[in-house]
Amino acid sequence: MSKKYDIILFGASGFTGALVARYISAHIISENINWAIAGRDEKKLKEIQNGLTNSPDIVIADVTDKVSLHQMASKSKVLMNAVGPFNWYGKDVVKACIDNSTHYLDITGEPSFVADVYNSYYQLAVENKACVVNCCGFDSIPADYAAWLTAQKLPLNEPKSLMGYFRTNAAFSGGTLTTAIQALYMEAEKKSVKVRIKKHKDAPKLDIKIHFSKEVGGWAIPMPVVDPHIVKRSAFRLPQDYGIAVSYGQFFVRTTFIKMLKTILPVISARFLVRFKTFRKRMFDKFQPGTGPDEERRAKSQFEVVCIGKSKTAEAITIFSGGDPGYNETAKMFAQSAFTLLDKIKNNSVHYGVLTPVEAFGMDLVTRLRKEGLHIV
Ligand SMILES: NC(=O)c1ccc[n+]([C@@H]2O[C@H](COP(=O)([O-])OP(=O)(O)OC[C@H]3O[C@@H](n4cnc5c(N)ncnc54)[C@H](OP(=O)(O)O)[C@@H]3O)[C@@H](O)[C@H]2O)c1
Structure with missing residues (x-):
């Protein structure tokens, strides 16, 4: 070139x-x-x-x-x-x-x-x-890498479940919030494109729902993000690292019940309201391009991803963490x-x-x- x-x-x-x-x-x-x-x-x-x-x-x-x-x-x-x-x-x-x-x-x-x-x-x-x-x-380097590294710590030939738990205290930019509203709208209107990745018959069944996880000490909330798609694609395309029967679930973790409610209620409301043009316009006007958390706010932000993997004979964990994620x-x-x-x-x-x-x-x-x-x- x-x-x-x-x-x-x-x-x-x-x-x-x-x-x-x-x-x-x-x-x-x-x-x-x-x-x-x-x-x-x-x-x-x-x-x-x-x-x-x-x-x-x-x-x-x-x-x-x-x-x-x-x-x-x-x-x-x-x-x-x-x-x-x-x-x-x-x-x-x-x-x-x-x-x-x-x-x-x-x-x-x-x-x-x-x-x-x-x-x-x-x-x-x-x-x-x-x-x-x-x-x-x-999106999606921590999830993709935490899952891949965890899978490689488990026996190759055993079916495995991988659970990614995310925590962050970060704030978002105007561009990210605009993008999220548009993505929710496409999902609500069934305009989203999907990729079907075949799941192996022996892949463990996961219960992807809100639950209290003793392992991570908090309320685990499934979120409509792209990471599970990327991890499942990596697992499908790299059987030499993952093995062939792999399940992945991803959750956002909140320490208390009240914090969990404060996280899910805006998402549930936005999922409903995005169907209305006036709501979308108000949000697009509110979330201005070029704006976002200032240096001081970003310096206080952190993230941690904990991926817990389990197979018949082994358990493994990978932690991927750092500063302001977004x-x-x-x-x-x-x-x-x-x-x-x-x-x-x-x-x-x-x-x-x-x-x-x-x-x-x-x-x-x-x-x-x-x-x-x-x-x-
Ligand atoms: N995955 C992640 O972890 C992650 C993290 C951060 C951001 N993001 C994503 O990155 C994107 C940008 O976020 P942001 O906060 O930086 O948004 P932003 O401040 O709104 O920036 C948008 C950029 O797109 C440009 N643009 C818009 N229309 C254009 C056109 N017709 N031709 C050429 N350029 C055009 C803008 O140029 P002008 O300045 O000329 O308007 C600006 O440079 C969003 O989709 C956000 O979700 C993802």
Whole structure:
């Protein structure tokens, strides 16, 4: 591939994109990277550029202009996409990358978009030698890795159940909340795309419902997130690591009954109200693009994922934890995913297709993230 840039970061003017830009900028010398920031608004991109120590080039591209997407994709080995909601804006960006044999990474957490990309583009990505990896942020790197590492601590040939328990005290950006409302709307209107992943007949049956878990000391709430889809895809595609009969369930943990109610009631209300256009408009007006938790608030945020695995003769546990999940740690996980992919390009060891983070980056990403302060044991 003779492309001008190693990385183009699309959506660098967004709340998350700007944090990713800052993180990459701090690493370009140690990683020896030639990169550019991209978006539709040159003025905003110049402001981002001015705030960075190593001034990257600027590339103008708009998701409503397919020619500009192709021009952008043709210039880079890896395109990092932070333009969301991905259900609205993502699919043409993925296609432009695959058409140009450009590797594509994003930070979507939208189940329907992820299923749609997998169903539509797996074969084309293989044919065009492109590696496409959705969910390279808090969705779904901790879940994907915690489950994969736990599975490997259990006997390969025994059916296994894996339960991921998440805790966080984090706040969300305008873009994330807009994206969540849109995803709930698509689910309510039955517009969501699904991938059916065949479950082995011996896979343990799990009760995916609200319950008090003595193991983690709190109320466990199943949430409509993308992680279970990604983990199930990894398990299905990596039987050499997982074995063949695997079940996965994921829960958000709250310590008290009142906190559990305070978590589920807004989700239940939003699931009902998203059907109404006036409610969606009010929410989209309220959750402004470019806004999110400030540095002080992010510094107080933490997350922990505990994955508990059980098979007939063994039990295992993996803990994956860190600081602010949605933004500081997402910037780190996203950029380190891109750096891992660049290493793989150099070593000629890139896998092609629409892959999960674990399939695409394997242990190399764990090594990098541990060095960057994430706790993975
Ligand atoms: N998975 C995770 O853990 C995770 C974490 C963080 C964020 N996210 C996701 O990442 C996405 C971005 O979040 P955010 O908080 O950064 O949102 P944001 O602040 O609203 O940023 C959105 C970005 O999209 C760009 N954009 C919008 N329309 C565009 C168009 N027509 N052409 C080109 N660019 C366009 C915006 O550019 P302008 O500045 O020009 O408007 C901006 O750069 C959301 O979908 C969010 O859910 C996921």
